[in-house]
Amino acid sequence: xxxxxxxxxxxxxxxxxxxxxxxxxxxxxxxxxxxxxxxxxxxxxxxxxxxxxxxxxxxxxxxxxxxxxxxxxxxxxxxxxxxxxxxxxxxxxxxxxxxxxxxxxxxxxxxxxxxxxxxxxxxxxxxxxxxxxxxxxxxxxxxxxxxxxxxxxxxxxxxxxxxxxxxxxxxxxxxxxxxxxxxxxxxxxxxxxxxxxxxxxxxxxxxxxxxxxxxxxxxxxxxxxxxxxxxxxxxxxxxxxxxxxxxxxxxxxxxxxxxxxxxxxxxxxxxxxxxxxxxxxxxxxxxxxxxxxxxxxxxxxxxxxxxxxxxxxxxxxxxxxxxxxxxxxxxxxxxxxxxxxxxxxxxxxxxxxxxxxxxxxxxxxxxxxxxxxxxxxxxxxxxxxxxxxxxxxxxxxxxxxxxxxxxxxxxxxxxxxxxxxxxxxxxxxxxxxxxxxxxxxxxxxxxxxxxxxxxxxxxxxxxxxxxxx
Numbered sequence: 001x002x003x004x005x006x007x008x009x010x011x012x013x014x015x016x017x018x019x020x021x022x023x024x025x026x027x028x029x030x031x032x033x034x035x036x037x038x039x040x041x042x043x044x045x046x047x048x049x050x051x052x053x054x055x056x057x058x059x060x061x062x063x064x065x066x067x068x069x070x071x072x073x074x075x076x077x078x079x080x081x082x083x084x085x086x087x088x089x090x091x092x093x094x095x096x097x098x099x100x101x102x103x104x105x106x107x108x109x110x111x112x113x114x115x116x117x118x119x120x121x122x123x124x125x126x127x128x129x130x131x132x133x134x135x136x137x138x139x140x141x142x143x144x145x146x147x148x149x150x151x152x153x154x155x156x157x158x159x160x161x162x163x164x165x166x167x168x169x170x171x172x173x174x175x176x177x178x179x180x181x182x183x184x185x186x187x188x189x190x191x192x193x194x195x196x197x198x199x200x201x202x203x204x205x206x207x208x209x210x211x212x213x214x215x216x217x218x219x220x221x222x223x224x225x226x227x228x229x230x231x232x233x234x235x236x237x238x239x240x241x242x243x244x245x246x247x248x249x250x251x252x253x254x255x256x257x258x259x260x261x262x263x264x265x266x267x268x269x270x271x272x273x274x275x276x277x278x279x280x281x282x283x284x285x286x287x288x289x290x291x292x293x294x295x296x297x298x299x300x301x302x303x304x305x306x307x308x309x310x311x312x313x314x315x316x317x318x319x320x321x322x323x324x325x326x327x328x329x330x331x332x333x334x335x336x337x338x339x340x341x342x343x344x345x346x347x348x349x350x351x352x353x354x355x356x357x358x359x360x361x362x363x364x365x366x367x368x369x370x371x372x373x374x375x376x377x378x379x380x381x382x383x384x385x386x387x388x389x390x391x392x393x394x395x396x397x398x399x400x401x402x403x404x405x406x407x408x409x410x411x412x413x414x415x416x417x418x419x420x421x422x423x424x425x426x427x428x429x430x431x432x433x434x435x436x437x438x439x440x441x442x443x444x445x446x447x448x449x450x451x452x453x454x455x456x457x458x459x460x461x462x463x464x465x466x467x468x469x
Contacts, residue, residue, distance in 0.1 A: 068080070072084070079096050113156070114160070124153075141310065141314070142462075156200065159208035163204055163207070172240075175190075181240045186239055203237050210237070210252070220248060222251065224253065226255075227259070238254075253406060256326070257326050261329050261331055262331070263331055283334060292312060296308075308469070311463075311466055312345075312466070312469075315465075319348070319463060322412055322461055325407070326407050348416055351422050353468055354423075355454070359448060367433075367434065368432065368435075370440075371437055371440055374445045375442055376446075378442070384424065387421065398410050422450045431444055
């Protein structure tokens, strides 16, 4: 059996009665090509004997069908919440009614906050700080920064006033007590912007936030990095912004992204497979210490090891997240993401560290000869070296491609290939073992050119390269 227990979101207002779908008409031609007449809602001919075909009876199916484990011994009409009742819910008489009541209480609390109720706002301010402090700690560790933080609370009341004003101007309409944007002619349906009880929605606040960005911060292009399930929402919001007269609406972009999943599938709190940030940080720390940094204990200062560990961890995460098509799900595999070979952050970081090591050796006098004058025409002659120079010359094309597509993954592939080119070249070419000063100067400058390009790529990806690894 099944029981639909979800409380649906408020339905879009029904279209006005006058908005009837157009009746489809077809023209039927005679065999000689002449028109026989128009058919509208005519009788259908039955098969064979010409009897009227009976109209099939429509069967209404539930919006959702749940398959219940037999261990719960379900019977037709049973409430799913009651079947899943846990022992600790002894004091609750009716699970389903309690869920409905709590959903209502959540809505009431949101409304009180929007209206500026003192007690509700004080509680919200206190709990908000807990979250913000933790967010800031995580972002600081990831070397992420924000020039300005926008809070929904700052636009709750002004966004409602904006919508009411737009309705008065005729940009929006009122349907069944709610203020909506009728976007049917754009094939975007209805967008509710103010519910009949006066409460705003996400779209309400998005309009006001966009207005602040355009008018106060003079934003020309705005990229909304939100998951793919919100595609329709942003199409509707951008269309309303255009109706409001904002030319910048043409440059508003919804950048959808896939979900981070495990090789076994989606993360699930019920199955205990969700990886919290602190757990991820701990796992990475242990793994990177073992793979890269244990050999430097007692050689490097502890602070240097800790800093290297953090930058390696951040490089592992950021490269792993950005090296994929943004719209596809990202499979997190710590071993693969942090590997010394392959398309990983540590691989490109290690190539840069090797290049820095070459310069350090030359400056320390470990080369066979003194530095001379670089002569690229004489000493940069192999096909591999020419391929590397062509690859470096293509940097700006790759960057323009990333910008036009709002997708950094081509840059990840580019820096990986450059690091691979360098490793092949370095395995077959000795810089400190150069035969003369001019050859040494040429090979040193060539390697530093590769290193500078790798560093620029990594920094554009938000990764801080290490000079020692």
